[in-house]
Amino acid sequence: MVVQVAIMGLGVVGGGTADLLTENHDLILSRTGVDIRIKYILDIRDLPDSPYADRIVHDISVIASDPEVAVVAETIGGVHPAYEFTRRLLEAGKSVVSSNKQLVSEYGVELLSVAEKAGCVYLYEASTGGGIPILSPLRYDLAGNEISEISGILNGTTNYILTRMISGGVDFEDALAEAKAKGYAEANPTADIDGHDAARKIAILAATAFGHLIPTERIHTEGIRGIRLSDVRAAESIGARIKLLGRALRLGGELFILVAPFLVFDSCPLARIDDVYNGVLVHGNYVGDLLFYGRGAGAKATASAVAADLISAASSALTGALTNPVWTPADESEPSDFASFACRHYIALSGVEANAVDVIFGKTEPVPTVEGEIAFLTELMTEREALERLERISASGATLQSRIRVCDRTE
Numbered sequence: 001m002v003v004q005v006a007i008m009g010l011g012v013v014g015g016g017t018a019d020l021l022t023e024n025h026d027l028i029l030s031r032t033g034v035d036i037r038i039k040y041i042l043d044i045r046d047l048p049d050s051p052y053a054d055r056i057v058h059d060i061s062v063i064a065s066d067p068e069v070a071v072v073a074e075t076i077g078g079v080h081p082a083y084e085f086t087r088r089l090l091e092a093g094k095s096v097v098s099s100n101k102q103l104v105s106e107y108g109v110e111l112l113s114v115a116e117k118a119g120c121v122y123l124y125e126a127s128t129g130g131g132i133p134i135l136s137p138l139r140y141d142l143a144g145n146e147i148s149e150i151s152g153i154l155n156g157t158t159n160y161i162l163t164r165m166i167s168g169g170v171d172f173e174d175a176l177a178e179a180k181a182k183g184y185a186e187a188n189p190t191a192d193i194d195g196h197d198a199a200r201k202i203a204i205l206a207a208t209a210f211g212h213l214i215p216t217e218r219i220h221t222e223g224i225r226g227i228r229l230s231d232v233r234a235a236e237s238i239g240a241r242i243k244l245l246g247r248a249l250r251l252g253g254e255l256f257i258l259v260a261p262f263l264v265f266d267s268c269p270l271a272r273i274d275d276v277y278n279g280v281l282v283h284g285n286y287v288g289d290l291l292f293y294g295r296g297a298g299a300k301a302t303a304s305a306v307a308a309d310l311i312s313a314a315s316s317a318l319t320g321a322l323t324n325p326v327w328t329p330a331d332e333s334e335p336s337d338f339a340s341f342a343c344r345h346y347i348a349l350s351g352v353e354a355n356a357v358d359v360i361f362g363k364t365e366p367v368p369t370v371e372g373e374i375a376f377l378t379e380l381m382t383e384r385e386a387l388e389r390l391e392r393i394s395a396s397g398a399t400l401q402s403r404i405r406v407c408d409r410t411e
């Protein structure tokens with residue numbers, strides 16, 4: 001059965017998607033029975049040399065008003081005009097699949113509801129974890145589990161930088177320069193380095209698992225600018241690596257959600273995820289721990305996820321079998337107050353006497369570090385308690401060099 005589709009934005013991901021649908025057309029048809037044909041590609045450029053030049057259009061109305069087009073991939077990125085185009089297409093009854101984490105994390109509730117009312121679907125597998133199938137497994141394969149944890153390395157750029165610091169012994173600035181030279185980091189890598197990209201992705205993962213979309217402003221977000229080579233080495237000396245994690249944790253009645261660098265011990269599978277790769281660890285109350293691993297970015301990997309949604313939406317256009325995820329806005333009480341989030345902490349101080357550490361932090365575990373500093377792991381304590389103790393130790397004349405949370409987890 002033929003299904004006509006369109007792609008909005010022939011950039012890296014849109015181009016990869018067009019290539020995949022062309023190269024693997026017969027394979028998809030033989031596997032699924034769906035004959036996917038790209039009827040239009042929306043782009044502001046003419047692209048006369050593109051193999052898809054004959055299908056380029058510049059006006060969204062052409063796609064929105066064509067009754068033959070059943071599914072559209074949105075690979076434009078950013079909020080505008082992606083939001084207006086997506087809404088218009090959904091209202092016209094066309095399913096939309098998106099790789100746009102910013103749009104999904106800001107407007108997901110609204111766009112899913114528009115899709116539901118219009119009798120089509122809005123899918124977003126490619127928005128998080130690049131090529132890793134993670135949102136669909138959370139929705140379908142784990143539907144029978146209560147999910148208590150999603151912890152992920154969700155940003156390839158920062159994982160590359162941290163990996164180079166760990167295994168190459170280079171400092172943050174040099175590792176960032178390398179990431180830029182290799183084309184991993186954008187010219188302005190702020191969203192990656194400061195954790196905002198990972199915050200969008202953990203919001204999307206948490207909404208898919210728990211049904212409530214937490215605005216990213218409510219997600220405690222820290223990046224990796226402050227990570228020093230000496231912290232990386234100190235972590236290594238105790239069998240741990242520093243990783244930027246996005247975490248959504250359901251503990252008792254609480255929901256904590258944060259993005260921050262963590263000390264991850266080598267016994268945790270996330271410690272082994274290196275370079276630009278992403279990994280997402282999910283804990284379900286029946287299945288236990290699951291690890292999803294793969295390329296979190298790049299034309300081909302992300303196209304794989306866009307194509308997965310396109311194929312699902314195209315089949316559903318024929319059978320009506322697919323439904324929309326149900327998302328509602330987060331309650332005022334969500335997430336829980338971050339001051340109550342408890343974990344152990346790695347702390348490095350200078351200008352401090354060991355006995356002041358004992359008095360203020362109680363029992364600690366020493367961590368070998370550079371001369372002139374004292375580093376240690378605290379016992380489990382809340383953010384509130386950690387900040388209160390850090391204030392006291394600063395008042396005694398110490399200077400805080402680093403504080404990194406510890407990712408302690410047992411299955």
Ligand code: HSE
Binds near residue numbers: 130158184296297298
């Ligand atoms: N800048 C992102 C990353 C791209 O480095 O992971 C994929 O979302």
